[in-house]
Amino acid sequence: MARFSDEIVEHFTHPKNVGELPEPDADASVVDPVCGGQVHLTVRMGDGRICEARFVAYGCAAALGTASIVAEWVVGMGPEDLASLDEAAVTQRVGGLAPGQSHCARLAMEVLHALADDLRTGKGSE
Amino acid sequence: MARFSDEIVEHFTHPKNVGELPEPDADASVVDPVCGGQVHLTVRMGDGRICEARFVAYGCAAALGTASIVAEWVVGMGPEDLASLDEAAVTQRVGGLAPGQSHCARLAMEVLHALADDLRTGKGSE
Amino acid sequence: MHSQTTCEQEKGVNDVTCPPTARGREPGRALYFDNNATTPILPSVRAAMCEAMETFGNPSSVHFCGEAAAGLIDRARVSTAALLRCDPEQVVFNSGGSEGASSVIVGTGLAHLRDGGHGITSAVEHPAVLRACGFVRELGFELSVLPVDGAGRVDPGTLQKALRPDTRLVSIMHANNETGALQPLDALSRAAREAGVPFHCDAVQTAGKERIGLVEGFLTISAHKFHGPKGVGVTTVRTDAPLQKLVFGGDQEHDRRAGTENVLGIVGLGAAADAASVRLDDPKEQIRRGEIGGRLRAGLASIDGAVVNSPAEGCLPETVNVSFEGLRADTIVDVLSARGVAASSGSACHSAHPEPSHVLLAMGLSAERALGAVRFSCSCLTTRDEVDEAVAISGETVRQLHAMWRSVGTA
Amino acid sequence: MHSQTTCEQEKGVNDVTCPPTARGREPGRALYFDNNATTPILPSVRAAMCEAMETFGNPSSVHFCGEAAAGLIDRARVSTAALLRCDPEQVVFNSGGSEGASSVIVGTGLAHLRDGGHGITSAVEHPAVLRACGFVRELGFELSVLPVDGAGRVDPGTLQKALRPDTRLVSIMHANNETGALQPLDALSRAAREAGVPFHCDAVQTAGKERIGLVEGFLTISAHKFHGPKGVGVTTVRTDAPLQKLVFGGDQEHDRRAGTENVLGIVGLGAAADAASVRLDDPKEQIRRGEIGGRLRAGLASIDGAVVNSPAEGCLPETVNVSFEGLRADTIVDVLSARGVAASSGSACHSAHPEPSHVLLAMGLSAERALGAVRFSCSCLTTRDEVDEAVAISGETVRQLHAMWRSVGTA
Ligand SMILES: Cc1ncc(COP(=O)(O)O)c(C=O)c1O
Ligand SMILES: Cc1ncc(COP(=O)(O)O)c(C=O)c1O
DSSP: OOSBOHHHHHHHHSOOSBSOOSSOSEEEEEEOTTTOOEEEEEEEEETTEEEEEEEEEESOHHHHHHHHHHHHHTTTOOHHHHHHOOHHHHHHHTTOBOTTOHHHHHHHHHHHHHHHHHHHTTOOOO | OOSBOHHHHHHHHSOOSBSOOSSOSEEEEEEOTTTOOEEEEEEEEETTEEEEEEEEEESOHHHHHHHHHHHHHTTTOOHHHHHHOOHHHHHHHTTOBOTTOHHHHHHHHHHHHHHHHHHHTTOOOO | OOOOSOHHHHTTTTOOOOOTTSTTSOTTOOEEOBTTTOOOOOHHHHHHHHHHTTOOOOTTOSSHHHHHHHHHHHHHHHHHHHHHTSOGGGEEEESOHHHHHHHHHHHHHHHTTTTOOEEEEETTOOHHHHHHHHHHHHTTOEEEEEOOOTTSOOOHHHHHHHOOTTEEEEEOOSBOTTTOBBOOHHHHHHHHHHTTOOEEEEOTTTTTTSOOOOOSEEEEEEGGGGTSOSSOEEEEEOSSSOOOOSSOSSOHHHHTSOSSOOHHHHHHHHHHHHHHHHHHTOHHHHHHHHHHHHHHHHHHHTSTTEEEOSOSSSBOTTEEEEEETTSOHHHHHHHHHHTTEEOEESSOOOSSSOOOOHHHHHTTOOHHHHHTEEEEEOOTTOOHHHHHHHHHHHHHHHHHHHHHHTTGGGO | OOOOSOHHHHTTTTOOOOOTTSTTSOTTOOEEOBTTTOOOOOHHHHHHHHHHTTOOOOTTOSSHHHHHHHHHHHHHHHHHHHHHTSOGGGEEEESOHHHHHHHHHHHHHHHTTTTOOEEEEETTOOHHHHHHHHHHHHTTOEEEEEOOOTTSOOOHHHHHHHOOTTEEEEEOOSBOTTTOBBOOHHHHHHHHHHTTOOEEEEOTTTTTTSOOOOOSEEEEEEGGGGTSOSSOEEEEEOSSSOOOOSSOSSOHHHHTSOSOOOHHHHHHHHHHHHHHHHHHTOHHHHHHHHHHHHHHHHHHHTSTTEEEOSOSSSBOTTEEEEEETTSOHHHHHHHHHHTTEEOEESSOOOSSSOOOOHHHHHTTOOHHHHHTEEEEEOOTTOOHHHHHHHHHHHHHHHHHHHHHHTTGGGO
């Protein structure tokens, strides 16, 4: 198989929703100490669901593409939706990950779960 | 260069004057103990010159071709002509010899000189 | 798969052109009977290679050009594994049979440089194996060279007796390149396996002609012997015995053989493997090769003074090794070549001093008979008419040489 | 000579096609800047190889088919000797740069297995050299790995001091594959010669780009780095030091390297050598390569946060190694690839754990800067427009990656 799915290629060459929302309703930041990847997600809520999201990220191309996909994907989700997503769901959503890229799914899952936590604890952005 | 001159190829594929003349006026036989080549030449004389020659030979293809060429070449020669021929003359007459085939020129020269001796000593065939 | 064509379809397309030096024959009418030396590439192989010339990336490069080239190698690896019935991961591409055999033998020696030991081979191996073994012996190893019987075969019992606790490798070929004789590969490799000794099989002459029984160890083939390009081969590694690398650099070939891959050659090998798999699965082709070989053998045997050296049973039908009494093989080969027939003398005679073949001597033949041995070898491209013509020209040549020689002995 | 065409004439013919994965670019518009990894074969090379497919004999065969194949190899040997300005007899064909370097280094080690000794190399060599040296060290030899300065160069004085009476070989490259930096080859080889020590030069990256000064010893090149096929190379042997064979079998290559020759590959190498000789003798082409390389270097240097690692002087103009502050080279290379630009990261990063290049670290660069190093490399086929486009896309990519990352640190 190719090293990257079409979906991931599309997102790391034309990343969408790059940046940080000012005064977001929630945010989450994760670092993978092994691969060095980092993702920071900021979201704005409306009606209990995410209505806007932005990301910034550092890492390999697959991690960047995954982060961009995630920022698009979460729109319309609530905290329970986020919490229910696992690595397999992420992998499917991004169109598959090549061997050696599974850390991208873990990184995405962790940021999604951290965001769910942030939403549920009602802590919001600091 | 090719391994064999056109002339040599012509003669070892279509050897001429193969055989032994019955009751020849002279004959000569040489063996190269190193390469294993052998040539036996029988000739008939007329007017002090060779008017007919036959050869039989054993050895590599170049040696066979050379022997056939020699049997044709000697016709019209007298003993002095034969004695004057050296390896260079043979090599030129056969159209050149590749490296590793110079023994063919020596073999031919030796049989020519032996034939000259046989003619000069007037010994003829035994 | 590159080739879905059967061998029949390809036949004739690839006629060998006869150069002007091969007198008396028209162009396109050369009679090629030296397929054990090398074979013409098939049209499907040529097409695959020419197409692959468009894809030039380095297979190790991570960008799109590299991916395309890596894809070509992956495909060839699958084709090769299908031919040899092994896993694609067990396929190690290299530069041919000589490298394959040398790398296993020398690699084993180097891996045991500290603890030394013993190796076993046979008296009828190709120089690649024998000389690599000789080199390892120089490094301080002991070497047993097993004898063969009159058919050129190693007795498995003899191998069993030769195996020692410190034996590091057994290297025995499958089909002999000079005679076509097949070794009892199953029994030999089983004996080695039971003793826990890695086994290497030089199957260069078998690949593409016969299905090769599973070998628990190393197996070497070379593309140009089955209608692929020269300078590319495979050693399969089906053992846990570590294969010491001899070519260092990158981690190509699962870190078993470094160097930027011979992509075009590997593609050609893969296409040749595809075509070979089709042939091996085609019962008609299997009958045909037996018929062609049988016809050649019978034809040559009928020539005055001919005596066939290839065993009648347990032999590749494609190979007919035949001695002509009282004649020199090198001379016959040269005269045949000039007449457009390509054959070879059993011995490697580049000089005025042809040496008798070590294979034929090991079979117990006299030096004289060995020096008169000519090898004719067919491929799937060889036709019945070509056989008949080659036999006729050979008969004529032998008669002529006898005439040139007859009675010199009594002069 | 296969190629009387100049490089200009061939340009454009060989445009690289961009596969569909390289989005946003039309077919035929890929931007190939990874010529130090491998180069596209020239049309003249392709033509020579395709023509040679008609000639299938084994060059060792004495009959007409063999003669034809041997003739092809002879011609390529002459072309290669002309490129390297050596005698044809000094040319030993092999399977590429990795085999060439390994054979000299491992061969030297094996030749001295009994008396042991010492070897010298540099810290910036290709893995083929470094790993072969490492293997020989495992065999019990001592190894000196010479340091380099900030430009990646070995000081000849340092070599002189490292030479010992028992030094068996010095192996130092000519042009570095990652940076293009040229070693002071004349001074280094002279130092070895004066000490009576054989010198091996890995000139894989120089062949076809620069005339290589005469090396009194061994010199290794690889065809695919100068528009020939992959999997074929040459080691020239201009020394009396015996080159221990590692591939055993027949007496091919003047008994220095066994195995049926890669005839097609060798023909391709010969044609590539012919074309390279034409380029090297063409002053216009020499000016052009400097201009193209200079334009690329200046363009990349102007990108935000870029710092060029290739030395400004004494460097192949074709190679520009550049680090982008705060970014990962592997990511840049992947994004560029998706945009149709083929470049490479200085490090061999196949995993999630890219390692900093040993070459850049040896030059004293920080690990971070080394991890941000991207190598762009041109060939004689690279055009000015391609340079401009690649620079523009690289700039855009770097800006975008900075944008994705900016301020995460402060989140
Ligand atoms: C039995 C056998 N082993 C090994 C080899 C060597 O293979 P290659 O010519 O590919 O180096 C050959 C052919 O030359 C062979 O016939
Ligand atoms: C400097 C250098 N040496 C050796 C090699 C190895 O050559 P090859 O790829 O032909 O095995 C390369 C290229 O990979 C190289 O750049």
